[in-house]
Amino acid sequence: MAINLTKNQFKEDFLNEIHAAYATDLDGTSAFDQFTVLGRLINHYNGRNYAKTTKKYFEEDQKEVYYFSIEFLPGRMLKSNLLNLGILNVVREGITDLGLDFGGIVESEPDPGLGNGGLGRLAACFMDSMASIGMAGNGNGIRYRYGLFKQVFINGYQVELEDDWLKNGNVWEIRRENKACLVRFGGNVWMRPTTNNRLEAVYENTEDVLAVPYDTGMIGYQNDVTNTLRLWSAEVPPAGNEKYYTHEQRDRISQITQVLYPDDSSMEGRILRLRQEYFFSSAGIQSIIRFYRKNHKTMDELPKQVAVHINDTHPTLVIPEMMRILMDECELGWDQAWKLTTECMSYTNHTILQEALEKWQIEIFKELLPRIYQIVEEIDRRYREEMLPKYGEDIVNQTAPLGDGQVRMAYLAVIGSHSVNGVAPLHTELLEKDVLKELFYIYPTRFNNKTNGITxxxxxxxxxxxxxxxxxxxxxxxxxxxxxxxxxxxxxxxxxxxxxxxxxxxxxxxxxxxxxxxxxxxxxxxxxxxxxxxxxxxxxxxxxxxxxxxxxxxxxxxxxxxxxxxxxxxxxxxxxxxxxxxxxxxxxxxxxxxxxxxxxxxxxxxxxxxxxxxxxxxxxxxxxxxxxxxxxxxxxxxxxxxxxxxxxxxxxxxxxxxxxxxxxxxxxxxxxxxxxxxxxxxxxxxxxxxxxxxxxxxxxxxxxxxxxxxxxxxxxxxxxxxxxxxxxxxxxxxxxxxxxxxxxxxxxxxxxxxxxxxxxxxxxxxxxxxxxxxxxxxxxSSDYTIERYGDDIWNVPHTKELD
The missing domain is CATH 3.40.50.2000 (Glycogen Phosphorylase B;)
Structure with a gap:
C-alpha cells in the first residue's frame, strides 16, 4: 500500500533535509543536491518497510531466491521508487510548489551502465517484479566502479569514455562491511587427510580478495515489500593478517570490479573476466550459506530454503563453489553435496550463438581457480562414469564439462542444475533440437520455457x-x-x-x-x-x-x-x-x-x-x-x-x-x-x-x-x-x-x-x-514471468496472486 504522506509534510521534510545536508537554503543547491536529498528522504520513508521485510523473511524462515547475473541495468531509480511507494504525484507537486524543476532533478540522477542490454535490463525487471508480487528475491552481481562505457561519436566513429557513475556516490546503496567475504585466487591447493577419514583442502600462497557487499533496496509496487539487490566490490583485505600488498597487487584487486566486460581479445582480459565471474559467484554463495546457517544446524533443508538462479553462463561457477563450501567447510560427502547443489540450482540460457556459450582454457582456469578446477574435474569424471554406459562415448564427449582443452560453462550449468530454460518458445525449441540437443536427450525433463517479460x-x-x-x-x-x-x-x-x-x-x-x-x-x-x-x-x-x-x-x-x-x-x-x-x-x-x-x-x-x-x-x-x-x-x-x-x-x-x-x-x-x-x-x-x-x-x-x-x-x-x-x-x-x-x-x-x-x-x-x-x-509483464519461475522452477511463494 502507498505510504501516507501529505504534500505539506513532504515539503517540510525536504527543506529540513536540505538544511541538514548542505547548511544552506534551496537557492544554494544544485539539481544533483536536490536529487540526493530526495533519495535520502525516500530511503527514510521506506526504511521501516525494508527492515520489516528482511526481518519477516528471517523469522518466518522464508525460502528465498538468489538471482545471479553479471549485469543489472536498473536505470534511474528516483521516479521508480516514488511510483512504487505511491508518492510520485505528491512529491512532484511539492517540488513544484517549492519553485524547483522536478524534471531537472530526475535528469540529474546518474544512469548506472551496469549492463550491456537485454540481459541486464531483464535482471532489473525481474528484481522489480519479485518485490512487486511479494516474492522473497535477491539480486547478486558486481558493483562496477565504472559503467559499460560512455559512448561519444567523434567524426562518426564510436569512442569509449569512462562512465564515472559513482563519482558522487550512490544514494540508494548501503555498504555492509560486516557481511564481507574472502575470495581466494591462485596459489596451491592440496588435500590433506584428517583424523575423521576426510580430506581437508589446504591453501598455500593464494591471492585473497575481500568482497564487500553494497545493498540496494528493491521497492515493491505499493505493497510494503522491499527486497535486496546485492552488488559486490573487490577490496584489499584488512590489515592484521601479516600480509603486505604492493601497489601492483592493490591495483590487481581493484581491477576485478572496475569495468563490465573487460576486453577479452587478450589473455589478460580473459583472465580478468574469469576473475570477475568467480569473485561474485563465490561471494554470493558464501553469503547465502552463512545466512542459511543462522537458522539451520544441518544443511539438509538447503533446497527447501534456497533457490539459486544462474542468469546466462557467467555465474555458472556458483555450482562448484557451492560444492566447495558444502564439502570443505560443512564437511559433507560428495553425493550429499551434489544432491543439495543440483536441487538448489537453475539455469537460464540466453543465446544460441556458439561464441556466447562460454568456454575457458583449462590452463587458465586451473591456475586461477585450483580448488574449483579440482571439483569441476571430479564433476566431469563422475558424469562420464555415469553416462558412458547409457549414452555412449560420442554423446558423453560432446556434453561433458571438460572437453577440447576447455571448461564448458553451458554444459556445466545444465549438468549442475535441476532446471534449464529458454526465454521464448522458439528459442527453447532450438536449444532442445540444436544447441543443447545432446544434453536435452540426456535430461529431457530439465528443459522448459519461460518467456521473458518487462515491467x-x-x-x-x-x-x-x-x-x-x-x-x-x-x-x-x-x-x-x-x-x-x-x-x-x-x-x-x-x-x-x-x-x-x-x-x-x-x-x-x-x-x-x-x-x-x-x-x-x-x-x-x-x-x-x-x-x-x-x-x-x-x-x-x-x-x-x-x-x-x-x-x-x-x-x-x-x-x-x-x-x-x-x-x-x-x-x-x-x-x-x-x-x-x-x-x-x-x-x-x-x-x-x-x-x-x-x-x-x-x-x-x-x-x-x-x-x-x-x-x-x-x-x-x-x-x-x-x-x-x-x-x-x-x-x-x-x-x-x-x-x-x-x-x-x-x-x-x-x-x-x-x-x-x-x-x-x-x-x-x-x-x-x-x-x-x-x-x-x-x-x-x-x-x-x-x-x-x-x-x-x-x-x-x-x-x-x-x-x-x-x-x-x-x-x-x-x-x-x-x-x-x-x-x-x-x-x-x-x-x-x-x-x-x-x-x-x-x-x-x-x-x-x-x-x-x-x-x-x-x-x-x-x-x-x-x-x-x-x-x-x-x-x-515480467510479473507473470516471475510468477511462472516461482511456481515452476524455484518453488518460492509470492503474496500477490495474478490472473
Whole structure:
C-alpha cells in the first residue's frame, strides 16, 4: 500500500533535509543536491518497510531466491521508487510548489551502465517484479566502479569514455562491511587427510580478495515489500593478517570490479573476466550459506530454503563453489553435496550463438581457480562414469564439462542444475533440437520455457505518463496492478474520440523527443513523420544493416524524383558496439556518415532524417520508446533468443517490423498478424541453407538492380567518409557470403517498409492497430514471468496472486 504522506509534510521534510545536508537554503543547491536529498528522504520513508521485510523473511524462515547475473541495468531509480511507494504525484507537486524543476532533478540522477542490454535490463525487471508480487528475491552481481562505457561519436566513429557513475556516490546503496567475504585466487591447493577419514583442502600462497557487499533496496509496487539487490566490490583485505600488498597487487584487486566486460581479445582480459565471474559467484554463495546457517544446524533443508538462479553462463561457477563450501567447510560427502547443489540450482540460457556459450582454457582456469578446477574435474569424471554406459562415448564427449582443452560453462550449468530454460518458445525449441540437443536427450525433463517479460511500471507508467493517464481515464487503475487488464482497452478500438486522444498522447511524446533531439544533437525532426526506431546492441546478427540499406534506398528515391509524394521518415538508432567488435563499429560509422549526408542535403529537406542518439541506455530508451511508431526487430530468424525491447515498444503502441524470431512470434500471436509487419526467411529456411550450403548472396545482388545500386553506394563515394568501412561491409555481404542473410531478406523487408509508408497515411487505421498492440501487451509483464519461475522452477511463494 502507498505510504501516507501529505504534500505539506513532504515539503517540510525536504527543506529540513536540505538544511541538514548542505547548511544552506534551496537557492544554494544544485539539481544533483536536490536529487540526493530526495533519495535520502525516500530511503527514510521506506526504511521501516525494508527492515520489516528482511526481518519477516528471517523469522518466518522464508525460502528465498538468489538471482545471479553479471549485469543489472536498473536505470534511474528516483521516479521508480516514488511510483512504487505511491508518492510520485505528491512529491512532484511539492517540488513544484517549492519553485524547483522536478524534471531537472530526475535528469540529474546518474544512469548506472551496469549492463550491456537485454540481459541486464531483464535482471532489473525481474528484481522489480519479485518485490512487486511479494516474492522473497535477491539480486547478486558486481558493483562496477565504472559503467559499460560512455559512448561519444567523434567524426562518426564510436569512442569509449569512462562512465564515472559513482563519482558522487550512490544514494540508494548501503555498504555492509560486516557481511564481507574472502575470495581466494591462485596459489596451491592440496588435500590433506584428517583424523575423521576426510580430506581437508589446504591453501598455500593464494591471492585473497575481500568482497564487500553494497545493498540496494528493491521497492515493491505499493505493497510494503522491499527486497535486496546485492552488488559486490573487490577490496584489499584488512590489515592484521601479516600480509603486505604492493601497489601492483592493490591495483590487481581493484581491477576485478572496475569495468563490465573487460576486453577479452587478450589473455589478460580473459583472465580478468574469469576473475570477475568467480569473485561474485563465490561471494554470493558464501553469503547465502552463512545466512542459511543462522537458522539451520544441518544443511539438509538447503533446497527447501534456497533457490539459486544462474542468469546466462557467467555465474555458472556458483555450482562448484557451492560444492566447495558444502564439502570443505560443512564437511559433507560428495553425493550429499551434489544432491543439495543440483536441487538448489537453475539455469537460464540466453543465446544460441556458439561464441556466447562460454568456454575457458583449462590452463587458465586451473591456475586461477585450483580448488574449483579440482571439483569441476571430479564433476566431469563422475558424469562420464555415469553416462558412458547409457549414452555412449560420442554423446558423453560432446556434453561433458571438460572437453577440447576447455571448461564448458553451458554444459556445466545444465549438468549442475535441476532446471534449464529458454526465454521464448522458439528459442527453447532450438536449444532442445540444436544447441543443447545432446544434453536435452540426456535430461529431457530439465528443459522448459519461460518467456521473458518487462515491467510496465517503468516502460509505461513512468516512461509514458500521457498514455498511462489516458488508460486510467478509460478503464480505471487496476491495470497498474494487473497488466492483463489492458485487454479492456479493446472496447475502444472503434471509438473515434478515444483513438484521437490516443493519437494525441503519441504526438505529445513525439514532440517531446523532437525537442530532446534538437537540444542535444541540434537536429530538427518533424513529429508528423514516421519515427522508425531500432534500439539494441549493435551486432551483425541483429542486422541494423537492413535498416541502413533502407535509408539509402529512400535517399536515392527522393534524389531521383524530389517532387514525388513521399511519406516523411525519421530513422532513429540507439546502440553501443563492444569496444573490440570492429565490424559493428564500422556499421556505426556508416550510419553516422549516412546521417551527415541525409540531414544536410537541401534537396532532401525534412522528408528524411537519420538520428543516432549517442550513449544509448535505459534513460535514453525511456525517451525514444514512447515516441516510436515502428519497432525494427530484424534479427536473422533463429538468432535472437528473445529481444525484450520489442515488448517495451509494443506496450507503448508501436507496430512491429520484424522477422519471425524470438519473442516477435509471441507478440504477433498476441496482437494479431494484421497489427504487425513480418518479413524474411523462416527458421526452417535458414537451417536449410546451413544444411545444404546453398546460399549465394551474390545471386541476390546480381538479380536485384535496386539492391545492387544501394550496395554500390557503400563503395562508390555516394556516402562521403566511409571508404574502408563501406568496402568492409560490402565485402562481408558479397565476398564473404553474407553470414546473416541480409541480402536474402532485403526484398521482403523493403516491401514491408513501402507498405508502412502507405499505411501510415490512414491515421485512424494506424491508431487502431497501435492500440491493438497496447491492448495485447499485458501478458508480457515480467510479473507473470516471475510468477511462472516461482511456481515452476524455484518453488518460492509470492503474496500477490495474478490472473
Amino acid at each position: 510496465d511500471r517503468r516502460w509505461v507508467q513512468i516512461s509514458n505518463e500521457p498514455l498511462s493517464n489516458l488508460i486510467d481515464s478509460a478503464i480505471g487503475k487496476e491495470w497498474r496492478n494487473n497488466p492483463k487488464q489492458m485487454e479492456l482497452l479493446g472496447q475502444y478500438s472503434d471509438d473515434d474520440d478515444f483513438l484521437e486522444k490516443f493519437a494525441n498522447a503519441k504526438k505529445n511524446n513525439k514532440i517531446a523527443f523532437a525537442k530532446f533531439v534538437k537540444e542535444t544533437m541540434d537536429i530538427e525532426i518533424d513529429p508528423e513523420a514516421i519515427f522508425d526506431v531500432q534500439i539494441k546492441r549493435l551486432h551483425a546478427y541483429k542486422r541494423q544493416l537492413l535498416h541502413v540499406l533502407e535509408i539509402i534506398r529512400e535517399y536515392l528515391q527522393i534524389k531521383d524524383n524530389p517532387q514525388a509524394p513521399f511519406t516523411k521518415r525519421v530513422h532513429i538508432f540507439g546502440a553501443k558496439a563492444a569496444p573490440s567488435y570492429f565490424y559493428a563499429k564500422e556499421i556505426i560509422k556508416i550510419i553516422n556518415a549516412l546521417a551527415e549526408l541525409v540531414n544536410n542535403d537541401p534537396e532532401i529537406n525534412d522528408k528524411l532524417k537519420v538520428v543516432f542518439v549517442p550513449n544509448y541506455g535505459v534513460s535514453i530508451a525511456e525517451k525514444i520508446i514512447p515516441a516510436a511508431d515502428v519497432s525494427e526487430q530484424t534479427s536473422t530468424a533463429s538468432k535472437e533468443a528473445s529481444g525484450t525491447s520489442n515488448m517495451k515498444l509494443m506496450s507503448n503502441g508501436v507496430l512491429l517490423l520484424g522477422t519471425m524470431d524470438g519473442a516477435n512470434i509471441d507478440i504477433v500471436n498476441a496482437a494479431g498478424k494484421s497489427n504487425a509487419y513480418t518479413f524474411g526467411l523462416t527458421v526452417a529456411q535458414v537451417y536449410n541453407y546451413y544444411e545444404n550450403h546453398s546460399y549465394r548472396s551474390v545471386d541476390f545482388y546480381e538479380q536485384n538492380d535496386e539492391l545492387k545500386r544501394v550496395l554500390n553506394t557503400l563503395i562508390d563515394g555516394t556516402i562521403p567518409g566511409i571508404k574502408s568501412e563501406g568496402q568492409d561491409v560490402y565485402d562481408a555481404l558479397i565476398r564473404y557470403n553474407d553470414e546473416y542473410f541480409v541480402l536474402a531478406d532485403y526484398a521482403d523487408y523493403v516491401e514491408k517498409q513501402k507498405q508502412i509508408s502507405n499505411d501510415f497515411l490512414n491515421k485512424k487505421a494506424w491508431n487502431k492497430r497501435a492500440l491493438a498492440n497496447v491492448t495485447a501487451s499485458g501478458e508480457f
